[in-house]
Amino acid sequence: GAVVSQHPSRVICKSGTSVKIECRSLDFQATTMFWYRQFPKQSLMLMATSNEGSKATYEQGVEKDKFLINHASLTLSTLTVTSAHPEDSSFYICSARAGGGSFQETQYFGPGTRLLVL
C-alpha cells in the first residue's frame, strides 16, 4: 500500500523555538494532506487540511499563525510549530490522500512525530 513518512519521529526543543515537521507521500501524489494532533490517551484531533498549492484550512480553535502549514508539492507538506511552548507538546500525525475528496480515496497515515517542548 501507499507509504507516508514523517520526519523527525521525535523532537525535543526549548520553549520559544520553532519546529518543522515534514510529511511525505513516498509512492503517490497527495492532492490533500491532513494534520492531526493526538494527546495521550485521547483521540486524533484534526488541526488542518491542506491542498497542494493553496492555503491550508484550519479547524476551529487552531491558531493558524502558530501552526504554519505549507503544501508546496504533491509529495510534501510541512507543519511548523512557531514559538513552541510546553503546552504544544503532543503527538503530531499527518495523512495523505491522492484524490480530490471522495471517500473512495483512502487516507494514508504517517507514523507520527512526538514533540516535547521544555
Place this chain on the structure above:
Amino acid sequence: AQSVTQPDIHITVSEGASLELRCNYSYGATPYLFWYVQSPGQGLQLLLKYFSGDTLVQGIKGFEAEFKRSQSSFNLRKPSVHWSDAAEYFCAVGLAGGTSYGKLTFGQGTILTVHP
C-alpha cells in the same frame, strides 16, 4: 456535531479468543465509517470501511465490522485473535457535508492486549 465513542479504553483477550470492539457514532446523515489500527512506531492502517450497501464489511487481517443504523454502531469483530493483533484501534466517521467534506472524526481508541 458529529462524534464517535469507543466505550472500551482497554480490552484484554487470550490468543485464539474472539474479539469485538465497540463503536458508536452520532451523525445527522448517513455516515462513512472506518476502522484503523495503530501499532507503536507505525502509522494508522485502514482495516475496513463502510460507505453503503452490505452492512457487513470484510477487511484485512481477518477483521469484519457490521453497520447497524438502528443502534448507530459499527462494531469491529474477529473470530480468533492472534498475538500480532495487539495494538490500538480507532473507529472514525467521515464527514460528507459542506466544508467538512472528506474529514475524519476519530473515537478515543481501544487498546487491545493479547495474552498468550
